[in-house]
Amino acid sequence: xxxxxxxxxxxxxxxxxxxxxxxxxxxxxxxxxxxxxxxxxxxxxxxxxxxxxxxxxxxxxxxxxxxxxxxxxxxxxxxxxxxxxxxxxxxxxxxxxxxxxxxxxxxxxxxxxxxxxxxxxxxxxxxxxxxxxxxxxxxxxxxxxxxxxxxxxxxxxxxxxxxxxxxxxxxxxxxxxxxxxxxxxxxxxxxxxxxxxxxxxxxxxxxxxxxxxxxxxxxxxxxxxxxxxxxxxxxxxxxx
Numbered sequence: 272x273x274x275x276x277x278x279x280x281x282x283x284x285x286x287x288x289x290x291x292x293x294x295x296x297x298x299x300x301x302x303x304x305x306x307x308x309x310x311x312x313x314x315x316x317x318x319x320x321x322x323x324x325x326x327x328x329x330x331x332x333x334x335x336x337x338x339x340x341x342x343x344x345x346x347x348x349x350x351x352x353x354x355x356x357x358x359x360x361x362x363x364x365x366x367x368x369x370x371x372x373x374x375x376x377x378x379x380x381x382x383x384x385x386x387x388x389x390x391x392x393x394x395x396x397x398x399x400x401x402x403x404x405x406x407x408x409x410x411x412x413x414x415x416x417x418x419x420x421x422x423x424x425x426x427x428x429x430x431x432x433x434x435x436x437x438x439x440x441x442x443x444x445x446x447x448x449x450x451x452x453x454x455x456x457x458x459x460x461x462x463x464x465x466x467x468x469x470x471x472x473x474x475x476x477x478x479x480x481x482x483x484x485x486x487x488x489x490x491x492x493x494x495x496x497x498x499x500x501x502x503x504x505x506x507x508x509x510x511x
Contacts, residue, residue, distance in 0.1 A: 309407065316400045323393045330386050334450060337372075337379050341457070344368040362468045369461035376454035380491060383447045384498045394429050395421040395503075402507045420509040451491045459484030 348368060351361050402419040405412045412419070418428030427436065442448060462483025466476045 308403075312400050312403055316397060319393050319397050319400075323390060326386050326389055326393075330383055330446065333379050333382060334446070337375050337450075338453070340375060341372050341453070344372055362464065366461065366464050366468065369457055369464060373454060373457045373461055376450065376457060380447065380450050380454060381494070383450055384495055387445070387447055388498055388501070391426060391499075394426055398425050398429060399507060420507050422503075422505045422508045424509045425507075447495060451488065451495075454491065455484045455488045458487035 348361070348365055351364055355361055398418045398421045401415055401417060405415070405419055416432055418425035427438065430436070430441065459480040463476050463480030466479035471479065
């Protein structure tokens with residue numbers, strides 16, 4: 272017979288006794304498994320996605336309102352031309368409508384530029400979160416489509432979903448350039464209307480319209496350049 276103080280013959284006295292190391296590792300594994308970090312990262316990720324969705328929902332609504340008002344102006348001008356011809360009342364109304372449309376379009380373009388910058392910052396922030404996912408679980412890396420770096424290369428990787436995309440084509444096809452084209456046409460039309468109302472000839476009216484459109488387009492490009500050349504907070508560059 273044996274009691275609790277005498278081990279069986281040939282038995283290891285340390286068998287069944289938890290070691291300090293095993294206890295520490297078990298405690299560490301339990302602490303790691305219960306870490307709230309992935310939950311916090313996931314919550315922040317969904318918050319950024321929601322903010323990005325609301326931002327572009329607002330932008331699409333403003334563009335839709337602007338184009339709807341612009342279309343309404345054209346309809347009113349067409350009805351006015353049918354009723355009074357292309358005389359002084361039509362010219363005054365056309366200049367007023369074109370001026371109002373240009374102001375609305377310019378304000379919308381300003382908002383689109385700031386929203387595009389906000390969108391880029393949101394994408395960078397989500398790239399940082401994906402970088403944290405890969406740091407926590409490195410084997411996730413091959414399964415991620417969007418980028419994990421917050422520099423320009425990582426930003427374009429997310430926008431293009433891993434494909435190679437020409438930056439110029441990406442910018443030219445953007446919502447901001449689309450609205451700039453619409454506003455440029457309105458600006459050129461306004462310049463031509465003012466020149467025609469001032470008694471300028473056909474050739475001079477065309478020149479004034481073209482020059483006005485070009486000057487407006489250049490001013491919008493400069494505004495966009497200044498908006499997007501701000502300093503960036505890059506924490507996880509691609510080459511690091």
